[in-house]
Amino acid sequence: MTITATRGTRVDVPAALRKKRRRHRLVVLAFLAPWIAGFLMFFGYPFVATVYYSFTRYDLFTPPEFVGLLNYEFMVKDDPTVRIAVRNTLWLVALMVPAKILFALGLAQILTRLKSGVGFWRSVFYLPALAPPVAATIAFVFLFNPEYGVANAVLGVFGVDGPGWFTDPDWSKPSLTLLALWGAGDVMIILLAALLDVPRDLYDAADVDGAGPTQKFRFVTLPTISPVLGFAAITGVIQTLQYFTQAAVASGVASNRASTGKGGSDVLGFPEQSTLTYPLWLYVRGFGQNYLGYASALAMALLVVAFALTVLMLWRAPALMGGEGENS
Amino acid sequence: MRRTSRPASTIAVIAALALGATACTADTGDKSDIGKGGVTEPTTIEFWHFFADREAETIAAVVKDFEKKNPKITVNVKSGQDDEKMKQAISAGQAVDVGLSYSTDIVGTYCSKKAWRDLGPYIERDEVNLDDFPEVVRGYTAYKGTQCSMPMLADVYGLYYNKDLLKAGGYTEPPKTMSELAEMGDKLTKLDAKGNIVQAGFVPLMPFYENVASHLGPAFGAKWFDESGKPLIGTDPAWAEMLKWQKALLDKHGVDKWKKFYAGAGEEFSANNAFQTGKVAMNIDGEYRGAFIKADAPKLNYGTALMPVADSKSDLYGSGYVTGNIMGIGRGSKSPEAAWQLIKYLSTDTDAIVKLADGLRNIPTTKAALEKSSLKDDELFKPFIEIFNNPKSSSIPATPNGAAPQNTFATFIDSWQTGKVPNLETGLKGVDTQIEKDLKLAGA
Numbered sequence A: 001m002t003i004t005a006t007r008g009t010r011v012d013v014p015a016a017l018r019k020k021r022r023r024h025r026l027v028v029l030a031f032l033a034p035w036i037a038g039f040l041m042f043f044g045y046p047f048v049a050t051v052y053y054s055f056t057r058y059d060l061f062t063p064p065e066f067v068g069l070l071n072y073e074f075m076v077k078d079d080p081t082v083r084i085a086v087r088n089t090l091w092l093v094a095l096m097v098p099a100k101i102l103f104a105l106g107l108a109q110i111l112t113r114l115k116s117g118v119g120f121w122r123s124v125f126y127l128p129a130l131a132p133p134v135a136a137t138i139a140f141v142f143l144f145n146p147e148y149g150v151a152n153a154v155l156g157v158f159g160v161d162g163p164g165w166f167t168d169p170d171w172s173k174p175s176l177t178l179l180a181l182w183g184a185g186d187v188m189i190i191l192l193a194a195l196l197d198v199p200r201d202l203y204d205a206a207d208v209d210g211a212g213p214t215q216k217f218r219f220v221t222l223p224t225i226s227p228v229l230g231f232a233a234i235t236g237v238i239q240t241l242q243y244f245t246q247a248a249v250a251s252g253v254a255s256n257r258a259s260t261g262k263g264g265s266d267v268l269g270f271p272e273q274s275t276l277t278y279p280l281w282l283y284v285r286g287f288g289q290n291y292l293g294y295a296s297a298l299a300m301a302l303l304v305v306a307f308a309l310t311v312l313m314l315w316r317a318p319a320l321m322g323g324e325g326e327n328s
Numbered sequence B: 001m002r003r004t005s006r007p008a009s010t011i012a013v014i015a016a017l018a019l020g021a022t023a024c025t026a027d028t029g030d031k032s033d034i035g036k037g038g039v040t041e042p043t044t045i046e047f048w049h050f051f052a053d054r055e056a057e058t059i060a061a062v063v064k065d066f067e068k069k070n071p072k073i074t075v076n077v078k079s080g081q082d083d084e085k086m087k088q089a090i091s092a093g094q095a096v097d098v099g100l101s102y103s104t105d106i107v108g109t110y111c112s113k114k115a116w117r118d119l120g121p122y123i124e125r126d127e128v129n130l131d132d133f134p135e136v137v138r139g140y141t142a143y144k145g146t147q148c149s150m151p152m153l154a155d156v157y158g159l160y161y162n163k164d165l166l167k168a169g170g171y172t173e174p175p176k177t178m179s180e181l182a183e184m185g186d187k188l189t190k191l192d193a194k195g196n197i198v199q200a201g202f203v204p205l206m207p208f209y210e211n212v213a214s215h216l217g218p219a220f221g222a223k224w225f226d227e228s229g230k231p232l233i234g235t236d237p238a239w240a241e242m243l244k245w246q247k248a249l250l251d252k253h254g255v256d257k258w259k260k261f262y263a264g265a266g267e268e269f270s271a272n273n274a275f276q277t278g279k280v281a282m283n284i285d286g287e288y289r290g291a292f293i294k295a296d297a298p299k300l301n302y303g304t305a306l307m308p309v310a311d312s313k314s315d316l317y318g319s320g321y322v323t324g325n326i327m328g329i330g331r332g333s334k335s336p337e338a339a340w341q342l343i344k345y346l347s348t349d350t351d352a353i354v355k356l357a358d359g360l361r362n363i364p365t366t367k368a369a370l371e372k373s374s375l376k377d378d379e380l381f382k383p384f385i386e387i388f389n390n391p392k393s394s395s396i397p398a399t400p401n402g403a404a405p406q407n408t409f410a411t412f413i414d415s416w417q418t419g420k421v422p423n424l425e426t427g428l429k430g431v432d433t434q435i436e437k438d439l440k441l442a443g444a
Helices: A002-011 A015-053 A070-078 A080-113 A119-132 A133-143 A151-155 A174-182 A185-196 A201-206 A213-241 A246-254 A280-287 A292-322 B007-025 B054-070 B083-091 B104-112 B120-125 B135-141 B163-168 B178-188 B213-220 B237-255 B254-264 B289-297 B335-348 B350-360 B369-373 B381-388 B404-417 B425-442
Strands: B043-048 B073-078 B098-101 B152-164 B198-201 B281-285 B302-305 B322-331
Touching: A002 B254, A070 A292, A070 B425, A080 A174, A080 A185, A080 A213, A080 A280, A119 A185, A119 B135, A133 A174, A151 A213, A151 A292, A174 A246, A185 A213, A201 A213, A201 B007, A201 B098, A213 A292, A246 A280, A246 B281, A280 A292, A280 B083, A280 B404, A292 B381, B043 B083, B054 B073, B054 B104, B054 B335, B054 B350, B054 B404, B073 B335, B083 B098, B098 B335, B104 B135, B104 B322, B135 B152, B135 B322, B152 B163, B152 B335, B152 B350, B163 B281, B178 B198, B178 B237, B178 B281, B198 B254, B213 B237, B237 B254, B237 B404, B237 B425, B322 B335, B350 B369, B404 B425
Parallel strands: B043 B073, B043 B098, B198 B281
Antiparallel strands: B098 B322, B152 B281, B152 B302, B152 B322
């Protein structure tokens, strides 16, 4: 009965008001139209097409052939390299992301304590984040070349025989992490803003209670900036799951091999597949070896993992960082 | 009025988008009616190739000659294009009228998937004699009977050696067998006080520049596939022999020392190439290296030689690995006739081939061009011509998944040379298994 009454009420809306509402909706739709068009073109269509292709055998040149779950079965059972790519990517997610956030937080903390020259140092620390990733990676690989690089020359002055950095499989991912730390200015700047936003009253109250620097950081700073830390962690994880450019350029340059003409697929992952991230392997399979259907299945798996990790972090992160729980 | 339910409309949208996705790939572009030939209306075609700098200038000069001879055709040259860009452009329906690649790995895909048009009707109509090309060239330009590409010069791999370094080591001749190469390579390798390699006699690492399985395998008589397309890496003993020979050389100084040397060796196609700077005494490389040495290290005192072969395969001496640049007409080409005219010119016109070969220092692919080229009298070039003409020279058979078999093998070699393979024979059988699985995924 209630429903009928509600519907009846809608019918009773005056025609002029209905017309006004309809016009309002059309205006809203018109303003949203560019976004909707972009969304459908650059997300909706590619997403649906990727889902579709993931169930097909597709090589770019011939029409896709439906193969059911074959690509997903192959991924789980018959592609040993995908496991290497997953391991490399998880390594970067587990170590590079926290390292970058902690490093950026440390820099931001230092900047909040500086008495003078804050603007200068803020610019200095932020500038590397503006460097194009390709150029920055090439420069880094040269600086860390074990034979003629500056890094090992400096270490040599102290009698240390520097490692192979980007040419040693044990050092290649830590070297990429160093590169990420160097470019941590983007995270630093938002953490600096968050730190400067912590109310002074809270620190004063903590001082009155006799809290030391560690306690103030643990019970005042951290809870206050936890939403920003959570944001940095979630975006960091998503970006690292898609880690491509730096790994591709570093492997290409460090391998000393020509990739001209072939598009680089045969040097990606150098040395010994230690820099072969999941998106790189997806690219090699899709565009180097013509398995576009299989690459689509790899992309779907990546989407599911990224989505699951994001949900997990949104659910648990506030509680872990001293917030009010999963609903905060 | 009946309204479509939300799930039903969602499915309809997904289906429409999926159909749209498939529609993008429907045109195979195979036109059987090719007309009588000749271009009568002004036509512009796009020519995509991978060359850059000095080499691109040579290509541009020959294309100008073509335009003079064919005034109705204008060629828009797109240099510096890699295979993956070309692949994406062709699949998107872009008019890549003539595409040039140095990777014969793509022939299997491009021919079987009709990314490049079948040139058979043009070849037949214009009575192009494919017998002008050696068998190995005919092999890598076609796939399962479909001739979708034509050759534009060939690449042959032989041995480069630094005469001064060999002389300092007491050698006057380059090695002819793998045991000689190993012995000389070891003797010519020099270490510093810390045990780091400062001069390499021969770098056994794979990959090291052009020292890769596909280039070294023929010297051991190793075969990739049998007649039916079944991989032979796990069953042809030549592969195991090659890898054991290579590992023994690596182990003399340890793989880490070699890797450290490689890290400072300089990029392959730069003036810092380690052979060009005198850091490597003997190196496997293509005939094109001569042009780079001339440009970047003209004072280098070097020689070239046939590839050394396995001691037990002396009959293979004089043969080697042959590959080359290949050209095809993209299926989206709007002017296939003009595109064919350019391909025919670049692959069969003697003067054009000679100009290209002399400019790029690549092997001319026809006998007539080889006779006319100044390269035939060049002592440094002769070994490559001999390998090219040797009937035992070979290439890698094309597969529908491009370089995937080579990539799989290269990954295995990475593990092997770092001592992570407990049993070589079992490991090589695993390579075959993976190659077969990959081929099955490709629908082969």
